[in-house]
Amino acid sequence: MPFPVPRLRAALTVLVMTVAAVLSGPVPAARAAGVALTPVTGFGSNPGQLAMYVHRPASLPASPPVVVALHGCTQSAQVYADHSGLPQVAARAGFLLVFAEQRASNNLNKCFNWFQTADSRRGQGEAASIRQMVAHAVASYGADPRRVYVTGLSAGGAMTSVVLAAYPDVFTAGAVVAGVPYDCARDVASAYSCMNPGVDLSPAQWAQRVRDAHPAWTGPWPRVAVWQGDRDTTVVPRNADELRDQWTAVHGLSPQPTRTSVIGPDSTRHEEYAAADGTVAVEVNRVPAIGHGTPVDPGTGPAQCGSTAAAYFLDSICSSHWIAGFFGLTESGGDPTPPPGPGDGTASCWTGSNHHHVRAGRATTSGGYTWAKGSQQGMGLYNTFVTHTLKESPAGYFTVADGTCP
Template identity: 65%
Template sequence: MSPSFIRRTPFGGDAPSRPHALLAVLTVLVLAAVAALTGPVPAARAAVGLTRVTAFGANPGALAMYVYRPASLPAGAPVVVALHGCTQNAQGYADGSGLPRYADRHGFLLVLAEQSTSNNPSRCFNWFQTADSRRGQGEAASIRQMVAHAVSSYGADARRVHVTGLSAGGAMTSVMLAAYPDVFASGAVVAGLPYDCARDTAAAHSCMNPGVDLTPAEWARRVRAAHPSWTGPWPRVAIWHGDRDTTVVPRNADELRDQWTALHGLSQTPTRTVLIGPNSTRQEQYAAGDGTVAVEVDRVPGMGHGTPVDPGTGPSQCGAAGAYFLDTICSSHWITGFFGLHGAGGPPGTGGLPAPAGPAATGVTETSVTLDWAAVPGAAGYTVHRDGAPVATPAAPPFTDTGLAPGSVHTYAVAAHDADGRSGALSGTITVRTSGGAPAACWTSSNYEHVRAGRATTSGGHTYAKGSDQAMGLYNTFVTHTLRESPAGHYTLADDGCDPATSAAAVTTTTRATTG
């Protein structure tokens, strides 16, 4: 963006003037609120080495480009674009989020876009201005040019480009996914907002809090309008949000879910809900017909506004706690897994290897599951998927998944990858319940009684299962459902049968194979 002239603002920075005085005033007012989207970068932190790239294109949005390149970056590596929040910068977001650690571990190129005070006095990406949030324009076009430069100059794989960001950066992530579905395979929106929620600064404030409620069809229509000629597949989307966020309220996670499930032609009721991480983050998965998780919502309990991190040296730990880097769960671990980067092969179906046959659980304890499957000729290794996300890359079967909760239920599938790192078709799935834990309980009653008993909640005259948020219909004494409680306090619909005596069965195998 090249402002025609510069004016001073109450924030002490320089901001571009707009053609209309009213818009300029609104910009200042909303930025005062948006500045709370993220806080200052903690000062005491060991910085990773970023490289500034100055010639990556015409750069109509006047953004800065930084790159973190692992020492052993393979040819044809994936790309992850990261977008910081207001008041932050590229270096601070790299250090706080822990993303460079996963770039080193899994061999992807990390590209970080950086906003300037010349564009926005609080360093917010201008997700709420149409001049910067439309295909081929402003900041959105600059980020697209960064991706093109990464592919051409670093030999990256244009088929495996992903984007993530926090708050204003999360809202800009929505912009990139909507405007460039031909560029991004998937994205992760952290404490962000749906695409095209606001087209001016005043509306941006309302979108943040209390949020805007539109139908899934209308949200989807707005994304389709961003690139009307697009007929290909839509990006996969993970949505991360703290359930105590008062800056960008959790309602936005629901609206984002509605937007992307509608685009993928999916129900707004999750296919499955699991608890992940050290703090039992609730992960709602919305699976496509081939079993691939197309949309995922991760609701972080007790967390306000920020990027979830979990400092430490464990395999699923990352980041540095500080202002708006909140010590809860390492979201970068789960996000890069959702992107398909934990295995060398990328998303299942990239290569030509067949699906591994006969996956089975050969051992179950309270905290582990041992899996076995038939070896695939020509396979250089395998990627094990738990609950729709890759979790391990063993060289050969069998594999033992550890650190699970007693009495927890998980779904597994396996894909083989070849020597070039291309992942084959995904196997059929098996569902396994670890031993121990409290047995499941089943309850059959009217929606009215379920709410009175604390097993469900009511909103707008409708009833929702507590924990899973599955829709149960009208709040009255005439609609009856069966709910299954497992773990304690988490209820799912079980109208097709719920027997507490058999709910602890260890293994159920499905024979349907998927192609990924």
């Protein structure tokens, strides 16, 4: 979430940069686009002056769900589509994707202006433009208005918080990736403090800010997933705790998890906060050993997606796959594995590619092949395509447990 430049300053800077580019000679041809995106104009009054793109998988059910995707600073809709893995997951699960894109004339670094009240309140600015994109997707593509979701990275994650609070009547659920709580900042200076070192408010104070975004709302609040790298120094991990406090309080839940487990090939810590009926209203996913970005897991496996060929897409776990599972659009890729209790001898299980097992220290590689640590069982070629489930029991001793791990 680089420097959030305000509109007027951004517009002047863009003008200078444009003149300089023209004087310097012809612009090199852009690389060919990857994922097919259809630009959409005339989707509404568009008070935030955002751009809208749609990705429609080859096969869609009638009245498909729609997921709105919000890129991070310095990115574009195309970059986010090409690397986040969302189109791969949309093709498997059958949902429509709407990509909102910031313009440099709004913010030089192409950050969504989540920190400006003109753009972060119901009925105005960028938040209203995103809401109009949803209405257009429902009217023109037949999307199901009861199944509308949103996710975003960094500034896009912060704007995800904005639209969830401002439009709880529109969005069923959302996923904030390396983002911040709603109404954490109201100007550039406070935006920096919000990102790092973070702002500490009580759960009740955070919840009131959400309720104030739409005071007349009495219906159910959106469910919220939080994704955070534990080495992020741009948007520090403290923000995951503040987001948890904000949304558990909105839902009337304790900030203590009802279930803790590990998921994915990198053993991401997964915390669930469930209502009395068992519905998980909030979840927090703490991704180990990564900094600021979208967690992806390149490959063709059923729980893999995305690519790391651009900045802020980090090789760890296919967050888009698990986010779609939280939304209820696809299977989550298997039940999370409860971690072993201290000294209780409980076995832990991990499913992932041979590449991830080696990187996580559960296996070794030699001569292009992979071997389970401890048992030295052969696991096949060292790559991202061969997948196994490994069981650890006792600690540090791994065996191949495909289909047999509890």
